Amino acid sequence: xxxxxxxxxxxxxxxxxxxxxxxxxxxxxxxxxxxxxxxxxxxxxxxxxxxxxxxxxxxxxxxxxxxxxxxxxxxxxxxxxxxxxxxxxxxxxxxxxxxxxxxxxxxxxxxxxxxxxxxxxxxxxxxxxxxxxxxxxxxxxxxxxxxxxxxxxxxxxxxxxxxxxxxxxxxxxxxxxxxxxxxxxxxxxxxxxxxxxxxxxxxxxxxxxxxxxxxxxxxxxxxxxxxxxxxxxxxxxxxxxxxxxxxxxxxxxxxxxxxxxxxxxxxxxxxxxxxxxxxxxxxxxxxxxxxxxxxxxxxxxxxxxxxxxxxxxxxxxxxxxxxxxxxxxxxxxxxxxxxxxxxxxxxxxxxxxxxxxxxxxxxxxxxxxxxxxxxxxxxxxxxxxxxxxxxxxxxxxxxxxxxxxxxxxxxxxxxxxxxxxxxxxxxxxxxxxxxxxxxxxxxxxxxxxxxxxxxxxxxxxxxxxxxxxxxxxxxxxxxxxxxxxxxxxxxxxxxxxxxxxxxxxxxxxxxxxxxxxxxxxxxxxxxxxxxxxxxxxxxxxxxxxxxxxxxxxxxxxxxxxxxxxxxxxxxxxxxxxxxxxxxxxxxxxxxxxxxxxxxxxxxxxxxxxxxxxxxxxxxxxxxxxxxxxxxxxxxxxxxxx
Amino acid sequence: xxxxxxxxxxxxxxxxxxxxxxxxxxxxxxxxxxxxxxxxxxxxxxxxxxxxxxxxxxxxxxxxxxxxxxxxxxxxxxxxxxxxxxxxxxxxxxxxxxxxxxxxxxxxxxxxxxxxxxxxxxxxxxxxxxxxxxxxxxxxxxxxxxxxxxxxxxxxxxxxxxxxxxxxxxxxxxxxxxxxxxxxxxxxxxxxxxxxxxxxxxxxxxxxxxxxxxxxxxxxxxxxxxxxxxxxxxxxxxxxxxxxxxxxxxxxxxxxxxxxx
Ligand code: B12
Ligand code: SF4
Numbered sequence: 001x002x003x004x005x006x007x008x009x010x011x012x013x014x015x016x017x018x019x020x021x022x023x024x025x026x027x028x029x030x031x032x033x034x035x036x037x038x039x040x041x042x043x044x045x046x047x048x049x050x051x052x053x054x055x056x057x058x059x060x061x062x063x064x065x066x067x068x069x070x071x072x073x074x075x076x077x078x079x080x081x082x083x084x085x086x087x088x089x090x091x092x093x094x095x096x097x098x099x100x101x102x103x104x105x106x107x108x109x110x111x112x113x114x115x116x117x118x119x120x121x122x123x124x125x126x127x128x129x130x131x132x133x134x135x136x137x138x139x140x141x142x143x144x145x146x147x148x149x150x151x152x153x154x155x156x157x158x159x160x161x162x163x164x165x166x167x168x169x170x171x172x173x174x175x176x177x178x179x180x181x182x183x184x185x186x187x188x189x190x191x192x193x194x195x196x197x198x199x200x201x202x203x204x205x206x207x208x209x210x211x212x213x214x215x216x217x218x219x220x221x222x223x224x225x226x227x228x229x230x231x232x233x234x235x236x237x238x239x240x241x242x243x244x245x246x247x248x249x250x251x252x253x254x255x256x257x258x259x260x261x262x263x264x265x266x267x268x269x270x271x272x273x274x275x276x277x278x279x280x281x282x283x284x285x286x287x288x289x290x291x292x293x294x295x296x297x298x299x300x301x302x303x304x305x306x307x308x309x310x311x312x313x314x315x316x317x318x319x320x321x322x323x324x325x326x327x328x329x330x331x332x333x334x335x336x337x338x339x340x341x342x343x344x345x346x347x348x349x350x351x352x353x354x355x356x357x358x359x360x361x362x363x364x365x366x367x368x369x370x371x372x373x374x375x376x377x378x379x380x381x382x383x384x385x386x387x388x389x390x391x392x393x394x395x396x397x398x399x400x401x402x403x404x405x406x407x408x409x410x411x412x413x414x415x416x417x418x419x420x421x422x423x424x425x426x427x428x429x430x431x432x433x434x435x436x437x438x439x440x441x442x443x444x445x446x447x448x449x450x451x452x453x454x455x456x457x458x459x460x461x462x463x464x465x466x467x468x469x470x471x472x473x474x475x476x477x478x479x480x481x482x483x484x485x486x487x488x489x490x491x492x493x494x495x496x497x498x499x500x501x502x503x504x505x506x507x508x509x510x511x512x513x514x515x516x517x518x519x520x521x522x523x524x525x526x527x528x529x530x531x532x533x534x535x536x537x538x539x540x541x542x543x544x545x546x547x548x549x550x551x552x553x554x555x556x557x558x559x560x561x562x563x564x565x566x567x568x569x570x571x572x573x574x575x576x577x578x579x580x581x582x583x584x585x586x587x588x589x590x591x592x593x594x595x596x597x598x599x600x601x602x603x604x605x606x607x608x609x610x611x612x613x614x615x616x617x618x619x620x621x622x623x624x625x626x627x628x629x630x631x632x633x634x635x636x637x638x639x640x641x
Numbered sequence: 642x643x644x645x646x647x648x649x650x651x652x653x654x655x656x657x658x659x660x661x662x663x664x665x666x667x668x669x670x671x672x673x674x675x676x677x678x679x680x681x682x683x684x685x686x687x688x689x690x691x692x693x694x695x696x697x698x699x700x701x702x703x704x705x706x707x708x709x710x711x712x713x714x715x716x717x718x719x720x721x722x723x724x725x726x727x728x729x730x731x732x733x734x735x736x737x738x739x740x741x742x743x744x745x746x747x748x749x750x751x752x753x754x755x756x757x758x759x760x761x762x763x764x765x766x767x768x769x770x771x772x773x774x775x776x777x778x779x780x781x782x783x784x785x786x787x788x789x790x791x792x793x794x795x796x797x798x799x800x801x802x803x804x805x806x807x808x809x810x811x812x813x814x815x816x817x818x819x820x821x822x823x824x825x826x827x828x829x830x831x832x833x834x835x836x837x838x839x840x841x842x843x844x845x846x847x848x849x850x851x852x853x854x855x856x857x858x859x860x861x862x863x864x865x866x867x868x869x870x871x872x873x874x875x876x877x878x879x880x881x882x883x884x885x886x887x888x889x890x891x892x893x894x895x896x897x898x899x900x901x902x
Contacts, residue, residue: 024654264665310669310673
C-alpha cells in the first residue's frame with residue numbers, strides 16, 4: 001500500500017515558521033529507502049528539537065544499523081516547535097519523518113530515544129500529532145508499536161500508559177531482534193493482532209511490555225508487588241549489552257545537517273560503560289561493564305567519518321574518556337595524523353589529574369588553549385567520599401597548576417548541590433576551593449588574567465544507583481544553599497572577580513526527580529501537563545514548574561501520594577521500587593551496601609584495576625570487562641592530496 | 642593563487658537552506674572534496690570564500706554565485722564535479738570558471754525570477770501585472786531589523802510578465818506563473834516586495850505562498866530586459882595557450898581550463 005508524502009502540504013506551512021530547514025531532511029548521508037520494498041519500517045524519534053536531536057549518536061546508530069538491513073527501513077522524526085505545531089493542527093498535517101515526509105502512523109514501529117525524562121511531554125505531542133492514541137490500550141492494529149529506549153527507559157513506569165514496550169540497554173542488536181519478530185508476525189498475516197505481537201516480544205525477556213504487568217499498591221501508597229498478568233511473560237526484563245564494539249563501528253556515515261545544531265562535530269565512542277562507581281551517576285551504573293573500542297578501530301572510524309562528513313572536529317566520546325587504556329597513544333596518534341588538516345580534537349574529560357592536562361595539551365597542540373573542565377562534583381573531601389569521587393583537593397590544585405602553567409586561561413569546575421548528607425558547610429567549601437584555584441593560578445601563570453568558573457546544579461537521585469533510596473533536597477533548600485555560596489564567592493574582595501558562578505535553581509530538578517523515580521501514577525501528571533500546554537521541558541523558556549506542580553496537585557492526592565512523597569522522601573531497604581523488575585544487572589543488595597558505605601563515607605575502587613567488587617552485572621548478564629591495552633599503534637594514514 | 646568562480650543552485654526542499662546554513666555546508670564540502678584552500682591569516686584561519694548576493698531563505702535558485710581561492714592549482718571541471726558530489730542533492734554546483742577578470746560582484750546587476758502562484762487564475766495575474774506596470778511608483782512595506790520600512794517596488798522592475806502554467810501540468814487547479822526581471826538596487830527589491838506591490842495595486846492575493854525561484858543573475862541589457870551569464874567574461878578571457886596566462890591569472894598556473902562557451 002503506497003503511503004503518501006505529506007511534504008506538499010507541509011511545504012505550504014514552512015514559509016511561516018522559524019528555521020524551516022530543520023523540517024526538510026535531505027542531510028548528507030541520510031537514507032531514503034523505497035517504501036514498498038521494505039516489510040519492516042521504523043520511525044525513530046529523538047523527542048526534542050531537531051538541533052538537539054539530530055546529533056544524537058543513539059538515533060544515528062540505530063538508523064544506520066536498520067537501514068543497512070535488506071527489507072528494513074528507518075526514518076527519523078523530531079519534535080516540531082510550537083509555531084509549526086499550531087499550523088500542523090490547523091491544516092491537519094500529521095507528525096512526519098524528515099527523510100521522506102511519511103506520516104509516523106504509517107510505520108510499524110515508532111521508537112523513541114529518551115536520554116532524559118524531560119522528553120516525555122514531547123512524546124505525547126508527537127503521538128497526538130501523529131494521530132496515534134495517547135494510551136497504549138486504545139491503539140489498534142493500524143497503529144505502530146510505540147517503543148521507548150535510551151537511558152531514561154531504565155525506569156519506563158511513568159510513561160507506562162503511553163508506550164507499548166521498552167528496551168533497556170544497548171540498542172544495536174535489540175532493534176534487529178525486534179525487527180525479525182515483527183517480520184515473521186507480519187508474514188504470517190499478523191495473527192492475534194497487537195497483543196500477540198507484544199507477547200512475542202515480551203517472551204524474549206528483553207522487551208518490557210508494561211501492559212503485561214500489574215502493579216499492586218499497599219495502603220500507605222508504596223508498591224506491594226509487580227506481577228506478570230499473563231503466563232509466559234518473565235518476572236524481570238533484562239538489559240541488552242553489545243560486547244564487541246569493534247564489530248559495531250557505527251555511525252559509519254554520520255549525518256551532516258544543513259541546519260545549525262548543538263554539536264557540530266564527528267563523535268566516536270571510544271568505550272561504553274564506566275566502573276569508577278560514582279554513586280550519583282546513573283549512566284555509569286547502567287552501562288556496565290566497560291567495553292573498549294580498540295585503538296585501531298577508533299583510528300579507522302575517525303578516518304572514515306571525517307571523509308564522509310567534512311567535519312572539522314572529532315570528539316572522543318565516552319563516560320570518562322581519559323580512562324581508555326590507550327588514550328595517550330590515541331590522542332597522540334590522532335594529533336599527529338591531523339596536524340596539517342586543522343582538525344580539532346576534543347575529549348569530554350572529567351577526571352581531575354595531571355595526566356588529563358597532558359592529554360589536553362596534546363589535543364590542542366595546534367590550537368588555542370581556552371578552557372579546561374573538571375568535575376570534582378562535591379565541594380568537601382567528606383562529600384567526595386560520600387559520592388565516591390575520589391579526588392583530593394591537593395590533586396585538584398596540582399592539576400590546575402599544571403593547566404595554568406601550560407597556558408590555559410580558564411578552568412571550569414562542575415559541582416552538585418543537594419547530595420545525600422550534605423550540609424551548608426560542604427557546599428560553602430566550594431568557594432574555598434575556587435579561591436585556592438585562583439590563588440595558585442595567579443602564582444604559576446604570573447598573571448591576574450585567569451578565571452575559574454564554578455558551575456553547580458541540583459542533584460537528582462536516579463534509579464539503579466546507590467542513591468536510588470536517597471531523599472532529594474527540596475527546591476527551597478537547594479536555592480538557599482546556592483544563594484549562600486553565591487554570596488560567599490561574590491563577597492571575596494581579593495579573588496571574587498576572577499570566579500564566575502553559574503547555577504541552576506532547584507525547581508527543574510524536582511520535576512526531573514519526580515519523573516526519574518516515579519511510578520505509573522505519574523502518568524496522570526505527565527498527561528495533565530501536556531494537556532495544559534506543557535512542551536519542551538528541557539528548555540528554560542518553555543519549562544514551567546508552576547504548571548507541573550499545579551497538575552501534580554490535581555492528580556496525585558486522589559491516588560494518595562504527592563510530589564514530596566516521590567522526591568524528598570527517603571526509601572527503605574524493604575520498599576519495592578517501581579523499576580525493580582527491570583534488570584540492569586546490578587545486584588540490589590550490592591547497591592544497598594554501597595548506599596550504606598556512602599552514608600559511612602567509605603569509598604570503593606574501580607573494578608578495572610582492582611578485584612571485582614561484586615556489583616552483579618557480569619555474572620547476571622554474562623558479560624565481562626573488555627579492555628586493552630592492545631599494544632598496537634595508530635599508523636599515520638598517508639594523506640592523499 | 643587560483644581563484645575559481647562557481648555557480649550553484651538551491652533546489653526543491655533545500656531552498657529552505659539559509660545562507661548561513663549554506664556556508665557551513667559548503668565549507669564542509671570543501672573539506673570532503675579535499676580542495677586545497679587558501680586560508681585567511683589570523684588566530685582562527687578561515688578558508689577564503691566570498692559569496693555574492695544570496696537569495697533569501699525559502700526561495701529556490703538556479704543561479705547563486707561564489708568565489709573561492711585555492712592554494713594550489715586545480716583543474717576546474719574536475720573540481721566542480723568533486724564539490725558537487727560532496728554537497729547534498731539540491732545544492733548543486735552547476736558551473737565553474739577560473740577568475741580572469743575583476744569586479745565580479747558588480748556584474749551581478751539584475752536577477753530573473755520565476756514566481757509560481759498556485760490557485761491564482763492566470764487572467765487575474767495578468768490584470769494585476771498590467772496595473773503594476775502602469776504605475777509610476779508602488780510603495781510597499783517590509784519589516785527590517787530597524788522596524789517597518791516603506792520603499793518603491795516599481796522602479797527596479799525591468800520586466801514583469803504573467804503566463805498560464807496549465808500547459809505544464811494539465812488537470813491541476815489554476816496556476817499563474819510570473820517572470821520578473823529586477824535590477825539590484827538599494828534597498829533591494831525582492832520577489833515578495835513585488836508580490837506586495839501586486840496586492841497593493843490590484844488586490845492580488847495568492848491563497849498559498851508563492852514558490853519563488855531565481856533563474857539567472859548577471860549583466861542587464863536594459864533595452865531587451867535580458868540578463869546575461871556573469872561568468873562569460875571569465876570564459877572569454879581564457880588564454881589561447883595554457884602557458885600565456887594573462888591578467889590576474891595564477892602565477893604558477895599550469896592547468897587552465899578550456900574555454901567552453
Ligand atoms: C554527547 C552528549 C551530549 C551532547 C549531545 C546530546 C545529543 N543530542 O545526543 C550535549 C552536549 C548536547 C548533551 C546535552 C545534555 N546531556 Co549529555 N551526554 C553526551 C554523552 C557524552 C554522549 C551521549 C552519546 O552519544 N552516547 C552514545 C550513544 C550511542 O548512547 P545512547 O544515546 O544511550 O544510545 C544507545 C542506547 O541507549 C540505545 N537507545 C537509545 N535510544 C534508543 C531508542 C530505542 C527505540 C532503542 C530500542 C534503543 C535506544 O541504543 C543506543 C545504542 O546502543 C553522554 C555520556 C555517554 N557517554 O553516554 C552524556 C549524557 C547522556 N548527558 C547527560 C546529560 C545530563 C545531559 C544534559 C541534560 C545536560 C544538561 N544539564 O543540560 C543535556 C540534555 C540535552 C538533551 N535535551 O538531550 C547525562 C545523562 C544522565 C542520566 N541519564 O542520568 C550523560 C549520561 C552524561 C553523564 N555522565 O551524566 N549531551
Ligand atoms: S567517572 Fe563517575 S561520573 Fe563519570 S561516568 Fe564514571 S561513574 Fe559516572
